[in-house]
Amino acid sequence: MPGPSRSRRSTPPALTLPALAGTGVVLRAFRDDDVETVREASRDPLIPDITTVPRNADRRGALAYIARQHRRLRSGTGYSFAIADAADRAIGQIGLWPAGDDPGRASIGYWIVESARGNGYASAALRALSTWAWSLQSLERLELFVEPWNTGSWKAAEAAGFEREGLLRSWRVIRSERRDLFVYSRIRAPGESKDDSAHRPGA
Template identity: 55%
Template sequence: MLPQTIPTLTGRRVTLRPFRESDAPLVQSVADDPLIPLITTVPTTGSLEDALAYIDRQHERLASGAGYSFAIANAETDEMVGQIGLWLAAIKHGRASTGYWVAPQHRRRGYVSDALRTLSDWALSLDEVQRLELYVEPWNEGSWHAAEKCGFQREGLLRSWQLVGGERKDMYMYSRIRSRRQTPAANPPKPMAPNSHTHTGWHYEWVREASCSITAASSSERLHIGQ
């Protein structure tokens, strides 16, 4: 059975945890990013009220069945640097998808690769997840290189796959599957014991935030970056 609460997952550089109200300033900081609000539901107003509403939506993802929405936090400071999700629209077929975004001021520090690896290892340790997918725009070389480092394989080009900013966009399809020789996946990240920072019922919207591909998101949350 899939977890009924959002776990806290530990990586080398990051911790994946439920969102908190104290994460609002980071959400506000990306309001004017040229890509993140375009492919996610991150508000463009930069207001505290809208940032808190975004955080509330993340709390609702699991309860609605959309999936699990995690804040990506610096492992040492616990400061939020981005978001990553595990989306369950096709879970009855054994498939899940992932997408994420990281704020510009926190990029090129290894957070993306560590967050993706930590999320993927955990997801593929779940009995229900046999295949994990993500979508990357062809121009986003940094994103698909990160995916390949984490064991994802490119399967092909999906032409005119998604509407982004009013235009149909091509996407590379990447996937990582559970090894046939080991079930569940070996050495998945260990969820931390519940504490004051662990909340239940948090997750992402599937439609705009869920399918964010690795470029910043994929195709569900609005596109790929993360909800």
């Protein structure tokens, strides 16, 4: 029997973004009225170096970033959520990016704007995202990568149940230099739920 056509194999299906409730945060789709949050992120010394947030974005550049997050979903590349606080104000972003070559693995990246840091938002968003991720049937391993100096990031990962596996030496170029990165992972526990209904707002 012939296999699937090349175009079928190379075009992943569009994804659907749920809204997810965490402790004091909601993960939801970006909206155009989140534009000032993206502009604040664009002035951060680190965020534009490790994400596609353009440095010192004007309104147009920030709206283009928001449009890209929706396109990633439509193209099946991954799930990009705005992290919103209890008043539904966007205060950051978190993404789940399935590995192209392995349906069992996905990586996670995130940022919180400077004005909202230190409130547990990154930890809460990571917990909500990684708990929901187990509703994606094929996933068995979540991973994230953090520079050793970035204590806030790896503490957020640990607070969300990620375990440090080691130091990947010279792993990635950041600011024109190859950097060492800690690798953290969470593995699906035996019997971990594949039902996501408990994590949706109002559930």
